[in-house]
Amino acid sequence: MNISVQDVSSIMVLTGAGISAESGVPTFRGEDGLWRQYRAEELATPRAFYRDPKLVWEWYDWRRGLIGGCQPNQAHRTLVEIEARFEDFVLVTQNVDGLHSLAGSRKIVELHGNIWRMRCTQMCRPSWEDRSAVLRALPPRCPSCGEMARPDVVWFGEVLPGEAIETADTAARRCQLMLVIGTSALVQPAASIPLLALQSGATVVEFNPQPTPLSDHVDITVREPAAESLPRWWARWLVES
Ligand code: BJW
Numbered sequence: 001m002n003i004s005v006q007d008v009s010s011i012m013v014l015t016g017a018g019i020s021a022e023s024g025v026p027t028f029r030g031e032d033g034l035w036r037q038y039r040a041e042e043l044a045t046p047r048a049f050y051r052d053p054k055l056v057w058e059w060y061d062w063r064r065g066l067i068g069g070c071q072p073n074q075a076h077r078t079l080v081e082i083e084a085r086f087e088d089f090v091l092v093t094q095n096v097d098g099l100h101s102l103a104g105s106r107k108i109v110e111l112h113g114n115i116w117r118m119r120c121t122q123m124c125r126p127s128w129e130d131r132s133a134v135l136r137a138l139p140p141r142c143p144s145c146g147e148m149a150r151p152d153v154v155w156f157g158e159v160l161p162g163e164a165i166e167t168a169d170t171a172a173r174r175c176q177l178m179l180v181i182g183t184s185a186l187v188q189p190a191a192s193i194p195l196l197a198l199q200s201g202a203t204v205v206e207f208n209p210q211p212t213p214l215s216d217h218v219d220i221t222v223r224e225p226a227a228e229s230l231p232r233w234w235a236r237w238l239v240e241s
Contacts, residue, residue: 001220003177003203004241010088012175013079014168014193015095018182018208022227023070025097029184034063044155053148057138060151064115068133072103075181075207075226078234080104082179090171092164094183094190096153109164109171111190117152120145127152165189172196178204181226185212194218207233 017027027033028040038059042048049056076099083089083105091108093100096115100108119127120142130140140149154160168190172178178197185191194204194214204218207226215221222229 001203001205001237001240005085005238006241008086008176010171010175011082011086011177011179012089012171012197012202013082013091013179013181014183014190015079015091015093015100015181016183016185016190017095018184019075019226020070020073020095020097020099021182022073022075022225023099025067025070025095025099027182027184029186040156044153045157046155047157049150049155053139053150057135057140057151060115060153061135061138064135065133067097067099067115068131070097070099072099073227075230076100076103076105078231082234083107088174090167090175092168092171092190092193094187109167111154111160111164111168113151113153113161115151115153118149119152120147121150122147160189168193169196172202173200175200175202178202179207179230180204180214180218181207181230183208183212184210185214205233 021027028035043056043059079091080103089107091100091105093110094112096113098114098116116131117127117129122145124145142149172193173196175197178194180194198204198217205220206214206218207222207229209223209225222233
C-alpha cells in the first residue's frame with residue numbers, strides 16, 4: 001500500500017455475495033451460484049412475484065433457512081476491526097443476508113435490502129423484521145392490513161432505496177480508500193460506485209479470486225478468497241504503517 005493507516009481519514013467498503021461465500025451463503029453468479037440453478041427473471045423481479053408469489057416466497061424461505069444456519073467469517077469480522085479504527089467509515093453492502101450486522105458492523109448501508117425484513121405490498125406500514133427461518137404460511141400477510149407481504153429486497157427493475165444510494169455515492173466521492181470485496185461488479189448501479197471513488201482520486205483495492213470488469217481500473221487486486229486475504233491484508237497494512 002502506498003498510503004499508511006495514519007494518512008487515511010475516510011474509508012469506504014463495498015461488499016457483494018463473495019464475502020459471505022466462505023460462511024456457506026451461495027453467490028449468485030459463481031460456479032455454484034443461485035443463478036446457475038434458477039432463472040433470475042423467474043424469481044427476482046416484481047413481475048415474477050405478482051405472477052406466482054408462493055413460488056417466489058418458497059425460494060426466499062429456502063434461502064432464509066440456509067442463511068439462518070450461517071455465521072459471519074473472518075472477512076466480516078475484519079471489517080468490524082477496520083470500522084473501529086476509522087472515524088469516517090461506511091460499509092455499503094449489496095448483500096441481503098444480514099451477516100455484517102451479526103458480525104458487529106454498525107455503519108452499514110444495505111443497497112439491496114435485507115432478507116430478514118418484509119414489507120406490505122400495499123405499503124400501509126414501514127417494513128418489519130421477521131427472523132423465522134421457515135415462515136408458517138406462504139405468502140405471509142401484512143399484520144396491519146392483511147394484504148400480501150413481500151421480501152424487503154430490491155429486485156431487477158426496481159429502484160434502490162434513495163437514502164442508501166445517496167449515502168453510498170457521497171461516501172464514494174469523499175473516501176480516500178475503498179475496499180471492494182466479493183462482487184462480480186455486474187449489477188448496476190452498485191457496480192459503478194467504485195468508479196466514482198476512482199474518479200475522485202481514491203485508492204481502490206479489490207478482493208476477489210476472479211477478475212471482474214473493475215479489475216483493470218483498480219489500484220490493487222487481491223486474487224484470493226476474502227476470509228483469508230482480508231485479515232492478512234489488514235494486519236500487514238497495520239504493520240507497514
Ligand atoms: C469471492 C469469494 C470469496 C466468490 N471471497 N470473493 C445499466 C446498464 C445495464 C443494466 C442496468 C443498468 N442500470 C440498471 C440496470 C438493470 C439492472 C442490472 O444491473 N442488470 C445487469 C445484471 C445487466 N439493475 C437493476 O435493475 C437495479 N435497479 C435499478 O437500477 O433501478 C433503476 C433502473 C431500472 C431499470 C432500468 C434502468 C434503471 C436493481 C438491481 C437489484 C439487484 N438485486 C439482486 C437480488 C437481491 C435480492 C435477493 O438476494 O434475492 O441483488 S440480484 C443479485 O446481484 C443480488 C446481488 O446483491 C447482486 C450483485 O451480485 P454480487 O454480490 O456481485 O454477487 P455475484 O454472485 O454476482 O458475484 C460474487 C463475486 O464474489 C464473484 O465475482 C466471485 O468471484 C466472488 N467470490 N467467492 C471473495 N471467497
